[in-house]
Amino acid sequence: MKILLIGGTGQVGSEIRLVAENNNIECVSPTSSELDITNQSSVNSIIENNLPLDYIVNASAYTAVDKAEDEEELATKINRDGSQYLAQACVEQKIPLLHISTDYVFDGCADTPYKENSPTNPLGVYGKSKLEGEQAIRDCLPEHIILRTAWVYGSHGNNFVKTMLKLGRQRSELNVVSDQYGCPTAAADIAEAVVSIVIQMQTNPNNRWGTYHFCSRDSTHWADFAKSIFSLSKTVDPEYPNVTVNPIPSSEYPTKAARPNYSVLDCSKIEQLYTITPPNWLISLKRDIPNILKNI
Ligand SMILES: NC(=O)c1ccc[n+]([C@@H]2O[C@H](COP(=O)([O-])OP(=O)(O)OC[C@H]3O[C@@H](n4cnc5c(N)ncnc54)[C@H](OP(=O)(O)O)[C@@H]3O)[C@@H](O)[C@H]2O)c1
Numbered sequence: 001m002k003i004l005l006i007g008g009t010g011q012v013g014s015e016i017r018l019v020a021e022n023n024n025i026e027c028v029s030p031t032s033s034e035l036d037i038t039n040q041s042s043v044n045s046i047i048e049n050n051l052p053l054d055y056i057v058n059a060s061a062y063t064a065v066d067k068a069e070d071e072e073e074l075a076t077k078i079n080r081d082g083s084q085y086l087a088q089a090c091v092e093q094k095i096p097l098l099h100i101s102t103d104y105v106f107d108g109c110a111d112t113p114y115k116e117n118s119p120t121n122p123l124g125v126y127g128k129s130k131l132e133g134e135q136a137i138r139d140c141l142p143e144h145i146i147l148r149t150a151w152v153y154g155s156h157g158n159n160f161v162k163t164m165l166k167l168g169r170q171r172s173e174l175n176v177v178s179d180q181y182g183c184p185t186a187a188a189d190i191a192e193a194v195v196s197i198v199i200q201m202q203t204n205p206n207n208r209w210g211t212y213h214f215c216s217r218d219s220t221h222w223a224d225f226a227k228s229i230f231s232l233s234k235t236v237d238p239e240y241p242n243v244t245v246n247p248i249p250s251s252e253y254p255t256k257a258a259r260p261n262y263s264v265l266d267c268s269k270i271e272q273l274y275t276i277t278p279p280n281w282l283i284s285l286k287r288d289i290p291n292i293l294k295n296i
Contacts, residue, residue: 001202002026004046004053006037006086007060011157012100012149015191016059023195028053032060037082047089055198058086058099061130065104066256068126075129083133087141096143096201096209098194103150103182103215105131108260115266116148116211124257134211145197146211147190150263151225154187154288155295160222161285164229165296168243178223178247182263183215186284190214193276200274208273213265216281223247228282232289240293 003020007013008029020027028050035046037060047053062068062078083099090097104127105120122128137144153159161184167174193214201208220228226245233240250259267278 001054001198002028002050002052003055003057003198004050005029005057005059006035007058009156010059010061010063011152011154011159011187012190013059014156015154015187016057016194019188019191019195023199025195025198037085038077040085040088043082043085044089044092047093047095051093053093053095054202056086056090056095056097057194057198058083058097061100062126065124065126065259068129069124069256072125072129075125076132079126079129080132080136084136084140087137087144090141090143096145097137097141098145098147098197099133099137100190100194101134101146101148102127102130103148103260103263103265105134105148106260106263108180108262110262113264113266114213116213116269123260126257143209145201145209147194147197148211148213148265149185149190150215150265151182151184152187152190153184153292155291156187160184160225161229161289161292162296164226165233165293168230168233168241171243172241173244173246174226175246175248175252176223176226177250177253178221179249180259180261180263181219181221183217183219183265184225184281184285185215186279186288188288189216189279189284193270196276197274212270212274213267214270214276214278215265215267216284217267217278218280218282219264220281221247228285229289232286233293236290236293
């Protein structure tokens, strides 16, 4: 099997490359300087030059949530137009597309987990541009999987776990928001889900196209997540400093873009149709902390 992976240098993309390799999948992964998805003719030619392709996986995105408020045009070009160019090329070449999206398409006002067909209402530019990207794909390419995930962390790129571990070396006390709930999700687990879907669709498509949610099982809030990060780090590296986490309301930590207060995704559809069972977030964090500690 051969796939084209866009965004292979990102948090999720780096892990997809590894998991694809472990499953003997040939993975062509141009960097953003080799392929800028906002350039439609580059998108078309990279696909034509790599045919035949069994799948295209889009893990690329403009992901700077706060900066997007000031860079709406660029965020929209990458997240909406880039997704549309990929989908149009997929239609032309008859290649299915697996596209990664986000919990930020929701406003976080719910108090039960979001299903794939729950009403969307993004709070900011990033979420709006991602939602428009999803819609652009649905509008032209029936053979798509849109995989929404949330609260991503891993060894590559910037994320909450790495930020906490760096800050913990500088300060003995940290104030962390405790009124936003979600499911910390390891990039490595998302990559396993992506590759599993691609393999299953290759052998038995069986009309399972559409939108799916995948995030870790069980939810938490940022302050509790931070406490777990520090306590697990201490068990891996006894020299890691003791850090006190003070829970604060989000009103005491203003950000340029508003965040959803409740980001829990209902993953029962992916469990039923692909038999992919989301892992518990703490178990994945425990597995990944040693490697992340080595990379900060
Ligand atoms: N991070 C989260 O907490 C989170 C939560 C929910 C959903 N998601 C979704 O998960 C997916 C992966 O996110 P991530 O955290 O892995 O992102 P990331 O670490 O920021 O990586 C983004 C990737 O996109 C590439 N890229 C950016 N602009 C591009 C362009 N114009 N053309 C081609 N490639 C471009 C980047 O390349 P360079 O490195 O060269 O710039 C990088 O490889 C995204 O769809 C995101 O919306 C993320």
